[in-house]
Amino acid sequence: MPPRRRFPATRSAAAAARYAKRRKRRLAAVDNDLTDEQWTALREAWAGCAYCRAADVPLQRDCIQPVSRGGRYTFENVVPACASCNASKHNGEVTTWMRRRKLDERAFLSRHASILAALRPRPKAEEA
Numbered sequence: 837m838p839p840r841r842r843f844p845a846t847r848s849a850a851a852a853a854r855y856a857k858r859r860k861r862r863l864a865a866v867d868n869d870l871t872d873e874q875w876t877a878l879r880e881a882w883a884g885c886a887y888c889r890a891a892d893v894p895l896q897r898d899c900i901q902p903v904s905r906g907g908r909y910t911f912e913n914v915v916p917a918c919a920s921c922n923a924s925k926h927n928g929e930v931t932t933w934m935r936r937r938k939l940d941e942r943a944f945l946s947r948h949a950s951i952l953a954a955l956r957p958r959p960k961a962e963e964a
């Protein structure tokens with residue numbers, strides 16, 4: 837006997853396609869300037885999932901401020917996240933989501949700030 841579905845498969849596929857289309861349009865409309873070098877540096881700095889600290893898992897680019905809420909794929913807005921955190925957070929607001937998951941929001945925010953400060957290229961004037 838085939839497994840019962842709550843909704844017909846075609847309906848959820850159509851909804852997913854609509855969602856993907858909207859997302860694509862939204863992403864094209866904003867500047868997403870995260871470079872591969874920056875992504876590598878971020879992954880190395882966090883050394884695991886930025887939210888739950890899971891290490892040795894595949895990491896995905898997660899927008900702290902979700903794309904649907906105006907976030908962009910930029911150096912300041914992207915952190916590495918495990919598939920579980922990424923899927924769970926989805927379009928949620930990061931602090932609300934972290935509190936709900938009982939994750940250390942304060943530690944995340946301060947670590948994020950210090951990683952950005954460490955990775956951000958220094959202006960030339962400061963080196964002189």
Ligand SMILES: [Zn+2]
Pocket residue numbers: 885886887888889890917918919920921922
């Ligand atoms: Zn995680």
